Amino acid sequence: MTAQPTAPNRGARTRTTRTPTKPHGQWVVDGQEPLNGNEEFKLADNGLNVRERIESEYAEGGFASIDATDLHGRFRWWGLYTQRKPGIDGGRTAQLEPHELEDEFFMLRVRIDGGQLTTQQLRVIGQISSEFARDTADLTDRQNVQLHWIDIENVPEIWRRLEEVGLSTTEACGDVPRVILGSPVAGIAADEIIDPTPQIREIADRFIGDPSLANLPRKYKTAITGHPSQDVVHEINDCAFVAVEHPELGIGYDLWVGGALSVVPRLGERLGTFVAPERVAEVWHGVTQIFRDYGYRRLRNKARLKFLLADWGTEKFREVLETEYLSEPLPDGPAAPKPTTLGDHVGVHAQKDGRFYVGAAPLVGRVSGSVLTALADLAEVHGSRRVRTTPHQKLLVLDVPEAEVEGLIAGLDALGLSARPSLFRRGTIACTGIEFCKLAIVETKANAATAIEQLEQRLGALEPEIGRPITLHVNGCPNSCARIQTADIGLKGQLVNIDGEQVPGYQVHLGGGLANVDRAEAGLGRTVRGLKVPADGIADYAERVIRRYLGDRENENETFAQWAHRADEEALQ
Structure with a gap:
């Protein structure tokens, strides 16, 4: 005999049947049975x-x-x-x-x-x-x-x-x-x-x-x-x-x-x-x-x-x-104050011991074994035995006596490591890109280096007006190894349609940034619907949007990121 449905108990809460939620694979909650090939x-x-x-x-x-x-x-x-x-x-x-x-x-x-x-x-x-x-x-x-x-x-x-x-x-x-x-x-x-x-x-x-x-x-x-x-x-x-x-x-x-x-x-x-x-x-x-x-x-x-x-x-x-x-709870604590200086450490800076450290910018992080060996020799000639790498693809030479600073800077320039770089060289980083990376869709290092050279030629005279590095981060795929969402101009590698043709290019993110002297707090960049840049058009786009920023900003203290977040989409094309 087929069971007949019973009338619901109107005084009780009706229960909804749901498919059990799949486990997340949390060891403490679900045990350690592997749920995919990587875990196996x-x-x-x-x-x-x-x-x-x-x-x-x-x-x-x-x-x-x-x-x-x-x-x-x-x-x-x-x-x-x-x-x-x-x-x-x-x-x-x-x-x-x-x-x-x-x-x-x-x-x-x-x-x-x-x-x-x-x-x-x-x-x-x-x-x-x-x-x-x-x-x-x-x-x-x-x-x-x-x-x-x-x-x-x-x-x-x-x-x-x-x-x-x-x-x-x-x-x-x-x-x-x-x-x-x-x-x-x-x-x-x-x-x-x-x-x-x-x-x-x-x-x-x-x-x-x-x-x-x-x-x-x-x-x-x-x-x-x-x-x-x-x-x-x-x-x-x-x-x-x-x-x-x-x-x-x-x-x-x-x-x-x-x-x-x-x-x-x-x-x-x-x-x-x-x-x-x-x-x-x-x-x-x-x-x-x-x-x-x-x-x-x-x-x-x-x-x-x-x-x-x-x-x-x-x-x-x-x-x-x-x-x-933890062995015991942590006390409550205050937030750190807003930074007052740039954190890439490019240039000449005093150390606490009276000597100096010098920060230099390679071209989008690309160096060579020969350059690194020569840099070690150069640093030692000028009194240093310590070098640092940075989270911004830069290099620092520490412990330089004041009398050796200018000689070191000249030697760095000869190696392609600029301690007094243009704003464009200083602000640009790039991931490995399609040259070596199996995830990449677009070239990055060479494209970014070409863009820097072109921007130096086209906008170099405007550097005093620009005043601060406008960060340009170039990534070969969507995974953001070059931190595209936290750059003034972030470029995400993908195939793009330009004039009806599919070509290597980038989706654009604008106005991102992390805590720094120009920002009260970190923020992610915005995307503009339909805004794509061909791989060989980085400098064309950056020049266009930087000139628009200079023309539209409310005053010289308005940063590129502030402007990019308030600007109309038309201004960002």
Whole structure:
């Protein structure tokens, strides 16, 4: 007999039948059963273990001997990615499988926590580049150096040379704690609030290479600064510490969590806490463990800390941090004040010891092994033994006696490293682009360099009127390695339709920026419907919109970003 439906109980709440929500793959909530291929290979064998196979098997057997899961997965834990095969145009990026896009050579990322290098270390990187990487070297906006054309057979020798001078590629890539961004002027700036070097070193020494933190949901980025310029792009890191003075507790850090860009940008948020210097490593470890234990693992495109923070909010995040992961709660703390200086450190600046540091701009981060080796020699000739990389693709030479400054600047110019660059060279960065990256759709480095040269010719005379760098960030795909949403003019690589023809080009983001002397707070850029720029038209567009800004701004204090957010779409074309 078929059961007959019963009349509803009108005094009871009607229940709606819903499909159960799929698990997010949170270890604490859902258990550790892997829910996708990435989680399967990570659980099967910790990514750090692949080093032994590289040294004992793959370096001997060559590229063809490499296990596919190691090649496309665990190699990243040691800073290795296969690079793009030459000759594959951007239209095929999304059509081909990874093995069809990749060459039998690697990009190798050298990890440089805090951007701190001795001239000896810089020279070794340069020599490795010249001997093993066809003289390639890129400075990234994560303070790393990337080399290309690396053969697997040479990786053990490269590691030996790096480690001999205290460098490594450990966890330079992968679902791990990536390089720790640090103020490039840590310990030497005359206006520094606190030197974060001890905190950076404690985190690196205790936790980088720790197997218990080597299986995170996805990549995890850290930034720490003690400088008032807030020079480490803290708002777009998963965990960041910004120097602040507490009215009762003295100097420490303001804690930020959950920032990241990519295709779903989200700025980090303050937890409203004060972190004493001696507790930074504990707090960092707590935030990192929250990501490991509660982070979303089922879908890769949701596996960043920003998505957990968006669902939890800052109050719950702080509560879980303090009650489950810290030895005691954190005191409330104030926000850091607005920066009063630019954070790229280009130019000549006094150190606290009476000497000077000199910040120089390469052309969109592209250098070479020969240049790095020559820079090490040049620095030593002028009295320096220390160099720093920055989160803005710049280089600093520290500890320069006043009498040596001008000679150093002349030598830097001869190497293509300008300490007195144009505003356009100073404000432009670019990602790796289609030359080497398997995700890229459009060329970046060469296009950006050409645009700088053209803008210098066309707008150089207007630099006094412009007054400040207008940041131009060029990215080869939607993933925002060059931070397109936080630039005055951000260009996202894609195929675009120009006059009915599909060509390599860029979507435009306007008016973004992070905390700096011109902005009260960070903000993402706006997009203009239908606004696309061909790959060879960067300078044409930038010139047009900069001239319009100069003509339309309310006064000389109105920044490009302020104008771009209030301007009509017609003005931005």
